[in-house]
Amino acid sequence: MSVSKRHEEGMTFIVKTVTKITLGFILLYGIFISVGEHNSPGSGFAGGVIVALSFVHIMLAFGREAARNKLRLFSTFLLISTAAAVFLLATVKSFIKIPYFLLTMPLCETVVVGGGLFVVFITLVLIYKEK
Amino acid sequence: MIEIYLILLFMIAAAVIAVSLKDMLSSVVAIGAVGIGLCMAFIILKAPELAIMQLVVEILSLIILVRATIRKDLPFSASGRWLFNTVVTLLFFAVFLTTAYLSLKCLPNFGSPEMKIAGVYLTEGLVKKGIHNVVAAITLDFRSYDTLGEIAAVFTAVVGILAVGRRIGKKREDHVGE
Numbered sequence: 001m002s003v004s005k006r007h008e009e010g011m012t013f014i015v016k017t018v019t020k021i022t023l024g025f026i027l028l029y030g031i032f033i034s035v036g037e038h039n040s041p042g043s044g045f046a047g048g049v050i051v052a053l054s055f056v057h058i059m060l061a062f063g064r065e066a067a068r069n070k071l072r073l074f075s076t077f078l079l080i081s082t083a084a085a086v087f088l089l090a091t092v093k094s095f096i097k098i099p100y101f102l103l104t105m106p107l108c109e110t111v112v113v114g115g116g117l118f119v120v121f122i123t124l125v126l127i128y129k130e131k
Numbered sequence: 132m133i134e135i136y137l138i139l140l141f142m143i144a145a146a147v148i149a150v151s152l153k154d155m156l157s158s159v160v161a162i163g164a165v166g167i168g169l170c171m172a173f174i175i176l177k178a179p180e181l182a183i184m185q186l187v188v189e190i191l192s193l194i195i196l197v198r199a200t201i202r203k204d205l206p207f208s209a210s211g212r213w214l215f216n217t218v219v220t221l222l223f224f225a226v227f228l229t230t231a232y233l234s235l236k237c238l239p240n241f242g243s244p245e246m247k248i249a250g251v252y253l254t255e256g257l258v259k260k261g262i263h264n265v266v267a268a269i270t271l272d273f274r275s276y277d278t279l280g281e282i283a284a285v286f287t288a289v290v291g292i293l294a295v296g297r298r299i300g301k302k303r304e305d306h307v308g309e
Binding site for chain 1: 179180183184187188190191194195198199264266267270271275276278279281282285286288289292293295
């Protein structure tokens with residue numbers, strides 16, 4: 001894609017610049033919400049939705065093609081499947097006595113929810129584009 | 132307790148407005164008002180974690196709904212296997228209503244025995260789980276089947292999305308079209 005066409009897609013230059021700055025902070029806030037589950041309000045699901053929202057920002061500001069280039073479907077699905085398998089194992093076998101599982105379970109939930117909702121959103125948008 | 136009834140009335144009014152409006156975008160905004168009312172109800176019922184989660188989910192679903200309804204030509208097919216669809220819908224209605232009736236019958240009244248389940252968590256949680264933080268024991272262990280259900284729902288959605296949007300079937304269709 002050429003540079004001029006990339007500037008035409010999405011919203012204005014101001015929105016793109018602000019999105020570039022705030023994207024990392026939103027991502028970090030989602031991880032903070034999910035990791036601090038055990039001693040502050042918030043949960044892995046809410047953190048995952050905030051992570052998905054930070055990716056949705058890319059699509060709203062930069063247009064469909066940029067978000068689609070960001071998304072590698074096979075890697076995303078591999079990551080989501082691994083996180084879901086680890087969470088299933090941790091739930092069924094109850095590894096909670098090992099201290100670092102305090103971090104693992106919310107992070108797995110964040111990965112599954114964030115990646116899953118972003119994939120769902122992208123696919124909805126792309127399907128509507130093709131018709 | 133008067134606030135909760137006010138918020139419930141507000142939510143019911145917004146839902147009625149959402150159903151009765153002709154314009155799709157306006158009814159999406161009314162659905163967002165219902166969600167915000169639900170967030171306020173959670174805050175009044177002293178559940179800030181659920182309020183955060185509901186707020187974030189409402190924002191995401193509002194974006195998706197606006198994105199989906201901003202186009203006029205939505206594909207909507209009412210034809211096809213209507214007998215199968217109706218039977219399956221009625222079957223699921225029956226299953227859900229029966230399950231809800233049976234499980235709601237077992238529940239205690241709203242807030243009447245205050246610490247029935249929480250008391251068990253507080254007294255036996257630390258001993259059973261061997262962990263130093265009560266909240267971590269509750270959210271990560273007693274409630275982890277709840278989280279597993281959420282993850283199963285999202286994972287099913289991802290698998291369905293991959294089945295719809297996979298690349299192999301699309302290529303074959305293009306080939307047939309040529």
